[in-house]
Amino acid sequence: MAAIEFQNVRKVYRIGKGRGSLRDAVPAALNALLRRNHQAKEDLLWALKGVSFEAHRGETVGIIGPNGAGKTTILKLLSRVTRPTSGHIAVNGRVSALIELGAGFHPDLTGRENIYLNASILGLSRREIEEKFDSIVEFAELAEFIDTPVKRYSSGMYVRLGFSVAAHVDPDILLIDEVLAVGDHMFKDKCIQRIKEFRNAGKCMVIVSHSKEQIQKLCDRAILLHKGEVVFQGDTQEALDRYHTAFATEVLREQGGAAGGNGRSNEDREMEIVGVSLLDSQGKERLSFLTAEPMALEIRFRVNAPIKDPVFYSRIRRGYQVLHGTTTARFNIQGEFKPGDTGIARVHYKSLNLLNGEYNINVGIKPDHFSPRTYDFVDSAVVFTVGSRFDQGGGVVYLDHDWDLEKGPLPESR
Numbered sequence: 001m002a003a004i005e006f007q008n009v010r011k012v013y014r015i016g017k018g019r020g021s022l023r024d025a026v027p028a029a030l031n032a033l034l035r036r037n038h039q040a041k042e043d044l045l046w047a048l049k050g051v052s053f054e055a056h057r058g059e060t061v062g063i064i065g066p067n068g069a070g071k072t073t074i075l076k077l078l079s080r081v082t083r084p085t086s087g088h089i090a091v092n093g094r095v096s097a098l099i100e101l102g103a104g105f106h107p108d109l110t111g112r113e114n115i116y117l118n119a120s121i122l123g124l125s126r127r128e129i130e131e132k133f134d135s136i137v138e139f140a141e142l143a144e145f146i147d148t149p150v151k152r153y154s155s156g157m158y159v160r161l162g163f164s165v166a167a168h169v170d171p172d173i174l175l176i177d178e179v180l181a182v183g184d185h186m187f188k189d190k191c192i193q194r195i196k197e198f199r200n201a202g203k204c205m206v207i208v209s210h211s212k213e214q215i216q217k218l219c220d221r222a223i224l225l226h227k228g229e230v231v232f233q234g235d236t237q238e239a240l241d242r243y244h245t246a247f248a249t250e251v252l253r254e255q256g257g258a259a260g261g262n263g264r265s266n267e268d269r270e271m272e273i274v275g276v277s278l279l280d281s282q283g284k285e286r287l288s289f290l291t292a293e294p295m296a297l298e299i300r301f302r303v304n305a306p307i308k309d310p311v312f313y314s315r316i317r318r319g320y321q322v323l324h325g326t327t328t329a330r331f332n333i334q335g336e337f338k339p340g341d342t343g344i345a346r347v348h349y350k351s352l353n354l355l356n357g358e359y360n361i362n363v364g365i366k367p368d369h370f371s372p373r374t375y376d377f378v379d380s381a382v383v384f385t386v387g388s389r390f391d392q393g394g395g396v397v398y399l400d401h402d403w404d405l406e407k408g409p410l411p412e413s414r
Helices: 024-040 071-078 111-119 124-141 155-167 185-200 212-218 238-244 248-254
Strands: 005-015 044-055 058-064 085-089 095-098 175-177 204-208 221-226 229-234 271-281 288-292 295-303 312-318 321-327 342-349 359-365 376-387
Touching: 005 071, 005 185, 005 295, 044 071, 044 229, 058 071, 058 212, 058 238, 071 085, 071 204, 095 155, 095 229, 111 124, 111 155, 124 155, 155 359, 175 185, 185 204, 185 212, 204 212, 204 321, 212 238, 229 238, 271 359, 271 376, 295 359
Parallel strands: 058 204, 058 221, 095 175, 175 204, 288 376
Antiparallel strands: 005 044, 005 085, 221 229, 271 295, 295 342, 312 321, 312 359, 359 376
């Protein structure tokens, strides 16, 4: 029997429907009668549209996807914070949910008092809390502040206490939602180690995270969601690759970030990027290359206004460190475009002189080489990996080299 069974689950929210006051209820009811069914349909938001998956004991499943994909809704359904509109959910075992850590804390109560309050909400008896109290405080590293009201805690202290309490429930099923987004690196590593201990103990875990590194480290497989539907489920790396390539531009535009960084709609941009790909020497799309292999970056674009001599740029990065940047202006590439034109700009890297690791590329279009303004840009438009041979060295950059060794007298000078 699976620890979690999620079968054709749908969840709808009615936007803008709060409980409100009695004074507001009467005019709201009259408005509802006047608007009738037309407006009611516009108020519905389908967070999940027939999602199905299973998770078994000893398995860690990652859920990834852009904001609004339905990831947190799944965790709230599994933790019974909300109920599905339709479909079947079975959760077989004791559940602990690391969602919105500290949400059950009372700001005027001390850390000590909130441990008892929060742990009891999570299902521990008073005796169990007393047995685990010292361990909770030690893990949170808050002994000095345990009798201080939590309203005086920093966000990091809040997370540490919330995680420590939830982690000591000893559940059969652990639900984790972006809980490591706040806090210092040492505590994050400590939390990841505790999560690994849960996995090794045969617990079932479901993890939601935007951190590719955390998903790679912790998950046996992954589910990619988009607009409430399962796009892919299976191999973790394949799910991450699909997310970072197929959805990069769309996700960033929806979030008002990278591709939508100028704050305008697609139609308002003079030029827009509609796709980014990496190609090998055969013109085949790939996300994995070998050191010194040729690689081409393809930027597909659309023109919405008269444009003369736009400048395309590409920056290869490791994390946020730029390793190489180039623009079409450096090669005096020019052109005139009119609304409706489409095209492709390509960078041909004749030898990819990078060593083992994961890299990302951001791309954009500017009016000229020195302009701070962009027509459009995509941050981390594509993520790729490079594999190198042992004899090619270590570090980040590959420098073509060899060694020789000779035995003999030392030269007097050079």
